[in-house]
Amino acid sequence: MAAMQFRQAIVNALADEMRSDPTVMLFGEDVAEAEGPFKTSEGLLTEFGPVRVRDTPISEMGFTGAAVGAAILGAKPVVEIMFIEFLGVALDQVVTEAAKMRYLSNGKLSVPMVVRASCGSGLGFGSQHSQTLENWFTATPGLKLIMLSDAQSAYTLTRAAIQDPDPVVILEPRILYAKRGEVDKDLKLKIGQARIMQPGSDITIVSSGQMVDVCKEAIAESGVSAELIDLATIVPWDRKTVLDSVKKTGRLVVVEEAPLSGGWGSEIVATATSALFGELKAAPFRITAPDIPVPYSGPLETRYIPTKEDVARQLKEVMTTGKTPKTWWEMEGLK
Amino acid sequence: MAAMQFRQAIVNALADEMRSDPTVMLFGEDVAEAEGPFKTSEGLLTEFGPVRVRDTPISEMGFTGAAVGAAILGAKPVVEIMFIEFLGVALDQVVTEAAKMRYLSNGKLSVPMVVRASCGSGLGFGSQHSQTLENWFTATPGLKLIMLSDAQSAYTLTRAAIQDPDPVVILEPRILYAKRGEVDKDLKLKIGQARIMQPGSDITIVSSGQMVDVCKEAIAESGVSAELIDLATIVPWDRKTVLDSVKKTGRLVVVEEAPLSGGWGSEIVATATSALFGELKAAPFRITAPDIPVPYSGPLETRYIPTKEDVARQLKEVMTTGKTPKTWWEMEGLK
Amino acid sequence: MSAQLERRKAVQTDEVAGYERMLEIREFENQINGLFAAGLIRGTTHLCLGQEALDIAIAAELRPSDTVMATYRGHGVALALGLTPESVLGEIMGKTNGCCGGVGGSMHLADMSVGLLPTSAIVGGGIPIAAGAALAYQLLGQDNVGVAIFGDGATNIGAFHEGLNLAAIWNLPAIFICDNNVYGEYSRIDKTTPLEDLHMRAESYKMPHYAVDGMDVAATRKGIKEAVDRARSGGGPTLIEAKTYRFAGHSRADKALYRPEGELEKWQERDPIKLTEEGLVKRGLLDAAKIEKMRADMTKTIEGVVATCQAAPSPTVASMFENVFTS
Amino acid sequence: MSAQLERRKAVQTDEVAGYERMLEIREFENQINGLFAAGLIRGTTHLCLGQEALDIAIAAELRPSDTVMATYRGHGVALALGLTPESVLGEIMGKTNGCCGGVGGSMHLADMSVGLLPTSAIVGGGIPIAAGAALAYQLLGQDNVGVAIFGDGATNIGAFHEGLNLAAIWNLPAIFICDNNVYGEYSRIDKTTPLEDLHMRAESYKMPHYAVDGMDVAATRKGIKEAVDRARSGGGPTLIEAKTYRFAGHSRADKALYRPEGELEKWQERDPIKLTEEGLVKRGLLDAAKIEKMRADMTKTIEGVVATCQAAPSPTVASMFENVFTS
Ligand SMILES: Cc1ncc(C[n+]2csc(CCOP(=O)(O)OP(=O)(O)O)c2C)c(N)n1
């Protein structure tokens, strides 16, 4: 066990994989000489040299596509997309090419590539640089999608993704880069496996990314006995862990950073409802951001994503009333 | 009232809008001289000339972006994306630029552009040309998303989209282009308004696109008194019509063409569950395609999307057992 | 040696076999046309009639260990690289004997044993992927090359620009082959592109570039060989523009009525099969009788393939659930 | 006349006012740097120190009815076009007096009354949008022009290629201004781009193109004027490469330690403010005393603006729910 920053956990994962597998390579904008815009590739150029660690032109379509080809032909490329929004100019290569290659080759080839991208709000980057955008990937058979939530998941799941034979997109909540946490390098955590972060008996909270810590604080503040699950892998998600927990608690809330509409949370709620209807003590529901672009101004951005106060309020409310709580903006008559 | 093909309804809508508003223009690959790969712009170049109706280079990013700029500066551009997958090389312009322009200008400008794209399976176009991909757009505040289902909605909603001051994406199920239907040019149908296609008392079916007709046949085959709703606008969707119907019937099934994971159907199920939990007689559930790429071979593609037989089976099953029916692939032990 | 590798070796070592393969492609494409018209194939298809020289030249100059990323207009290159007519037609008909077991279709042919990646149905999509194959070779120290084949229209899409720039700056062993068949769908290239000699666009990346006569196998081979030699020896990428012509319409339904009068006929005078035939006759490697027999045999062979594929089973429903993920 | 239009008119009609505006931009950017360091602004910011000549030249040669699509490095062009320092700083500080009411931030400045579209934070994203503005002008028969400003690094992204090709083939009244400040983030342009004179890429689109000395207001104005005249008179688009240099780091945190020794100093010898000052002094339009007073006044003015913006209210929570849709 060692304490390190989230970004250092990523550096460690990349370095350990590069040490153990000479076909692993990393490229992206300013990942080599500058060691990454968020310092997630510190020391890698020095240790692994310019053939394996490369700066790219500003060409997301070009270098993401190059990763697809390189992965098929025997490399294990990791590409860094500085902000997840930039895949808007290159989604084709991930969703329409990489994810379908195995299927279209009748199982004869694999695409062991990893796309890492920073995501999320909270740092004043404005509406084109603050989204999570899981929805771009969630309906793509052939593609795996991970959302990191702390140094441990950063280390373990980044390694797992590089070892995975299929294309994997990893979302890294930007706000966590500097946050420290314990990392057990030997911990076993697979892609597709959710993490029970805190046991509880009365309600299951499914969350991911930067919302996991918010939920922890909200649970403490509310006093509710909530079982907190970090979904970790959004696709394919861990039905068993989630449904087992909901069976036990009888209640479910999903806490998401994304806007209400179109988020992965609806998938969890819909699946749990269809599967466990008779065993539910209350309606499963979601706590999310409102359906608006991410605002820039500090006081607004702070309110944009679910706050610990609001999550705590809703936890207490569902426990006492059994009803789906209103959103904060409904309560305040906004929108 | 006049009977016409779905594609002719689109031609009519475009022509009528171009007649009544000289700022409406149309561009895309082979929409002018060739009158559209799917003949959805028949006669438009002849009537409106080469300034308003233009062929583009194969540059989806270029011409979709041009539509954003033109829309802001006083044109009403309609761009045709031949297959919705091609927005994978240009999603940026729709999601990250167009949808946020109004917000970022503090309400001072509008982006009255329309992106029309053919979508869907059933014609043997293979896995890169057969998806619906609503999920690329559903978590984008500022963007409206329409799925056409027949000649009437094609005519009325295409006109409504062109008149709309905000960016609108219209999905046109390719398999319907040749299908005939009645069109009442004076019918009022707004963006954001669902269509009750058939009243019923025992279960609410929410569907869209090419699945609407499949549901009609399934209802007839099953004998269940189902209320069939064509959602028509996927974002922002008509909560009132859907929830009122579910309140009445107490049951909900969403029938979608897309794979199970990540579809808009989960949004409907999650919202209805959270809102109407106590009034539900059975768990809301979804009937969708499985989580696989669209296969090419005829006998496989035919099974890929929900069939009328399978929808009928599930309707009967939920009415008799009250339980969520298994998917056909679960029943057949596949996957 | 597998059937595919033997077929590949033939076009690499024997010019008459190369000629025969061109006949095969021609016959194959004509049959496809008929099968579509008869409603025996669904979906869409993009024929390469008139472009056989380019396909053969590519197959002849590359090794099976090189990687080719081609497009939906891929029947010819697949056959040239060594895929059997049965595995290509089987795929087009969605049968289990198809090279992808029937789940891919006409636009997605693949056989890695001769270097063919699943062809892409996204214009320009394969260009960065071919650069990526070259990147893997560079990383692994292999002297293979990555090749992208794409159309004239594809030079207007961003992926072309980004793929070439990346290959240039990384000095990748890549070859970009623009098959300029004068049309992108129904649009003549001069309607969408202000430049006539598309290979000149390589100037933006300081990349070597030139045009070749895409109707002439020898000339095309020479151009490709130069690029292959450069790539294998660490000299970096090349853009080659093969000047060809699409004898058929863009896809299934297209009658190509938009072509200026006489244009097709002018190009047909330089039909690559005719040119090759003339050359081989002149050099005494073929004569009229042999040609007639080869043509007749080929017609029979392809008819046999059609019969085989029609009789071949469709994939089971279970098979569409396979190969989504590796695990 | 609004404050913005008056400010715009000044730089269009009066060279000394243009000089003063350059001082304003310089002072403004220096203040921003300080406010960030002091933790008084959040998020990120991209300064245009050293590139003031280009911004002024653009503002001087364009009409307020022309449209400019710029980037996250947009403070300077916003001030030059006529936005008040208060509305720009207010936006950067997320206050209600900002040009977008505080919801946009440093990367998203806008004021359509002087032709500034919301600047884009996506590299290359604005290039096709500017072409689209030009398209609207062509459709509506207006003689305005659409202008995209973007960096050297942006010439490697697909949107650049597609936007220029489209503008060329449609003969749009568009101007593409590449602000070549030698770096894209932390990468020197020669590390990512095989070509030195980026404007040469216009050859791919048969588009007129040339470089201008981006440190020299008059030279830059001349180059822009030529393009504006061509565009307004139906002559189509132009690519201009302004050779400039980024005096500061890429963004907030960047100390730019990757720069070769002496490079910054070499460029600072041609500091656009110094060059302009010298020219105006030589022509008797300025003298040392006036300059000193102008500089001192400007420092005071901007300090006043900072105070105003610090005191300005933050937007209400309700306001972030507005302007998502028009209806
Ligand atoms: C990104 C994208 N846009 C549009 C299409 C539709 N489309 C398929 S083929 C084609 C024409 C391509 O022309 P060209 O590159 O010259 O190749 P050719 O078909 O002539 O071989 C188009 C526009 C596509 N498949 N992908």
Ligand SMILES: Cc1ncc(C[n+]2csc(CCOP(=O)(O)OP(=O)(O)O)c2C)c(N)n1
């Ligand atoms: C599509 C995209 N990729 C990457 C980025 C991250 N990014 C922001 S600015 C920048 C450098 C741009 O360099 P250049 O075009 O030279 O403009 P400059 O910053 O020098 O003005 C990069 C890579 C982005 N905003 N958008």
Ligand SMILES: [Mg+2]
């Ligand atoms: Mg072509």
Ligand SMILES: [Mg+2]
């Ligand atoms: Mg730069």
